[in-house]
Amino acid sequence: MANFKINVNGEQKELDVDPTTPMLWILRDHLNLVGTKYGCGIAQCGACTVHLGSTAVRSCQLPISSIGDQKITTIEGLSEEGDHPIQQAWLEHDVPQCGYCQAGQIMSASALLKKNPNPSDDQIDRAMNGNICRCGTYVRIKEAIKTAGKNSPVA
Template sequence: MANFTLNVNGKTQELDVDPSTPMLWVLRDHLKLVGTKYGCGIAQCGACTVHLGDNAVRSCQLPVSAVGEQRVTTIEGLSENGDHPVQEAWLKEDVYQCGYCQAGQIMNASAFLKTNPNPTDTEIETAMNGNICRCGTYTRIKRAIKTAAASASENA
């Protein structure tokens, strides 16, 4: 066990945990932030995506010891009132079916749009290819990403 000071969703969190513990389980079990989902544990499905700094990472493969002082943002901290353009676009397009993978999809999409605010369809597909949705909402996810991009450029 070791002590860590983490910056999660803008809050400083102190915890004593095994250094190998993936952030996924630190978030879910220790910090009770259960919006980040477990899907595969081997970085194949994207359900556990969070932001480390500005980058989308798979928290199941991110040991707590590797985080250091970098900002960790989870779905709970993406916006204060659930009104990030990507969240609003998801609501507008009513994207989800079961909804389980969508936090990961949203976190991946929001990091991607920061680097590419006006993506083509192919760029969206490539960026989102690591996030699986068994319900098959891919076409709506793509539409929502375009909606988010359009609303962001309108407000820019």
């Protein structure tokens, strides 16, 4: 056990946990932020994607001891009112089916748009290939990313 101070969604959190604990379980079990999902535990499905700084990372492979003072953003902190252009585009295209993977998809997509507000199909595929959707909503996800790109304030 060790003491950690981390910044999650703009708030300072203090925890006394096993240093190897991945952020996925810190978020879900300790901080009650359950929007970040467990899917595989080996960074192959993307359901646990969060932002470390402004980069999309798989939180199941991110021990709390590696965070330091880098800021973590989860789906709960992506926007205050749930109105991030990506979230709005997801609703406009009515993307989700079961919905379980969508927080991870949204976190990967929003990190992509931050770097590249107008991605090509190939760029979307490359950025999103780590996020599995078992219901097969890929076609709509791509459409929603393009819509959100158009609606995003120019970076």
